[in-house]
Amino acid sequence: MTRPDPLPTLPAFIAERLSVPRAIALAERHGGTTRALSSGDVHRRASAIACALRARGIERGDRVAILSENCVDWLVADFGILYAGAVVVPMFATSAQDQIAYIFANSETKFAFVENAGAAAHVREAVPAPPPLVSFAGDTELGIEALVAEGEALLDADPSQLATFTAQTALDDLAVLIYTSGTTGTPKGVMLSHRNLSSNVHDAFDPDLSDLKEGESALSVLPFAHIFEHTDALGYLYNLATIYVTTPERLLEDLRAIRPSHVAFVPRIFERLIAGIVGNARVQGGVKAKLVPWAIEAGVAYERALRDGFVNPVLRVQNALAQALVLKRIKPALGLDRLGYFVSGSAPLHRDTALALAALGLPVCEGYGLTETSPVVTVNRPSNVKLGTVGTPIRNVEVKIAHDGEILVKGPNVMLGYYQLPPAEQPFTADGFFQTGDIGRFDGEHLVITDRKKELFKSSGGKWISPSRIETAIKRSIYVGQVMAFGDDKPHPAVLVAPNWDLIRKELELGAMTTAAMATDDRVRTLVIREVETHTADLAAFEQVRRVALLPRDLTIEDDELSPTLKVKRRVVERRYAALIEQAYTEDLHQRNALLHV
Structure with a gap:
């Protein structure tokens, strides 16, 4: 699939992808039952939300927040906000009250979607005069279904209005105002344009490079409030994959029920996965307590030797035995028998963790990016994986290493800047490269991250x-x-x-x-x-x-x-x-x- 020229704005991109008929575009499971929306359902609901927002006074460029755990309607609301020409302000459901107060005030949020009545009360305690709040659970004054019905009536009365909203949106308009998590201080508002996100989706998720295929299933567990999963969702949409939405609490159950083709995790989930496998075996006791840890160790030793260029006969025999007795059984038991590969990002993945997953038949493609880069900068492709690295730069993105080891990035994915920060405080070099704050080096064409500049x-x-x-x-x-x-x-x-x-x-x-x-x-x-x-x-x-x-x-x-x-x-x-x-x-x-x- 070739990159379109010119790039589409996000509403144009989303609408075009949803125009391809699919019985299930978004789905989620609750209590053993599945709620599924077709591509037409998603487009209709998002369009209705856009019309309702405009009717309630939301104009092009106005900020609309989403404060919720992952759910299907999180993405529907996100698409609806973009259809309306407004700006999405994604927020974590776990945000503290001082963070909510700061982000609402700093972004000048004029409307917000929240998970339920509890979240709405949390916002009202943090923000003395909150904007109108819509509950995904439908347990507040205004619920998502009432808002959708309101918008559908407007859309039926004037079907042309959605095209009017979309036509008003420009590539360099602000699309998402996403606040950094603030591990070292006050969160900064990262301004991402339609061009930033659209280019990153097309450059990072090209099916010829990513191996994503139409009709496959992707399980989405990381928070949509994180740019990693926000862009992943757009990438899955680009490739016409069905997106199943889950949460960490339902992850193992949904893995087994859905048997996804694609999943993106952060390293901690991989570490917990392996720890859980070994820990469960030890708790069960008996032969398993010793056999499972031995099998994983044997598999890791074999995978390490394979990559180092020499596997001795003893390792080959041990690995074959480990596979037959233990390792080959784990992948289907976890619901990962259809998985092509894992994607890992957001933090460093230890080589031994990647080797343990490889021993289980679960290859990992580690990548690198930041909120400020929409986020993908580099990624290991399935056909060119080098463990211990975060891959090669995606197309149209330039990466270089400064004299002090800092990684510098330039490309259409790099943010407009930090919201309300003066030019002198923006993290750009004189020649326009974004200063990531990360330290790294190149191993051939692959990038290696060594640390955060400020954490050394x-x-x-x-x-x-x-x-x-x-x-x-x-x-x-x-x-x-x-x-x-x-x-x-x-x-x-x-x-x-x-x-x-x-x-x-x-x-x-x-x-x-x-x-x-x-x-x-x-x-x-x-x-x-x-x-x-x-x-x-x-x-x-x-x-x-x-x-x-x-x-x-x-x-x-x-x-x-x-x-x-x-x-x-x-x-x-x-x-x-x-x-x-x-x-x-x-x-x-x-x-x-x-x-x-x-």
Whole structure:
């Protein structure tokens, strides 16, 4: 499929793709039943929403927010807002009240879609004089069905009005105003135009390169409020794939029921998937407790040797046995027997995690992008995967490395800029390249991300240390839930760890012990220290972790310790657990807070 010239605006693109008749374009499962919308249904509902919004005073360029968990109507509302020539302001359902208040005020939101009455109440508490709110659940003054009916009546009375709205939209108009998750400070409004998003969809999701095929099914689990999944949904639409919408709570059930062809995950989901497979086997006990971990280890060793260029006969035999006894059974058991490949993005994927998935017959194509780049910058294509890299630049996008290692990007996918930020504070070089804030290098034509520029810290020995390298290595352990590395101006890095409480509780038979009590239990500390030591053994000497401190509970979004995309808010955690961090360095090296070998 060739890239259209000129590019279509998003409403023109969406309408054209929905004009292709399909019995199921969007679907979701609840309680074992499926709600499915045909391509015509989606277009009709989105058109009705556009007409209703215009009738209620929403004009071209006005901001309309969506604050909800994923659902079919999230996308329908998104399309309707774009049809109306308005601007989508996507918001995470988990947004705190201060974030809601800030985004509504900063974006000057004039209308909002919310999940249900509870979300509407949350908004009203945060915003003293909120704009009109529409509930997807239909349990508020104005529900989505009433709004659609209102718009359908207007559309029936004047079918030409939708074309009028669409014709008013220009490629360089603002389409989406999406706020960064704010791991280091106040969220910034990223201005993405129709050109930014339309070009990224056509350049990143070309079926000749992506292997996506008409009629296949895609499972959408990441939040649509995240640009990663927002653009994924448009990419699936571009390729006429059926989009099944799910949530993390329904993920395993829906994987088995839908058996999707395509899924995009963040690394943490992959890590939990593998940890769950091994953990369940160990909980079941008996032969499985030893056989499943052995089989995965054998598969990883074989896949690593295969990529290193030499597989000895012993590895071949071990892998064949592992496949026959365990590995080949896992893929269909998870509902992944029709999957072509996984896509991974948003955070670094450890090579060992990718190798474990390859051993299960589940290849991963890792990519790289940012909210500011709509988001795709580079991606590994199915025919050209190099593990440990985030792939090659997509067409029409230029990537180069600055003298200090920062990745610079230029292309039609790069944002218009940060909303209401003066030109001097916009992150662009004199020659127009976007400054990503990420550090990287090229391995041939493939890009390798090494860290975030602002997150690197320097040891007292003068070595720059990448916290993500340490964290990604440790998160391979099935016994580790969350981890944050630190150690600026210290002789060695240290980590805060929230263990996989349930697995450790079962393995050590700790009964109903609280997480706070477990964090001080010598058995738990010994196990976690052993895991940290094992999984960081292949790092450089100056990266070796010498201290481990156990958190008393998981870090949460609700406590403002994680962003909505589950990234650790380092400043918040460092401030909140300052005493624990200090204790990690002040205790005697031979105390229980130090690694066993120190």
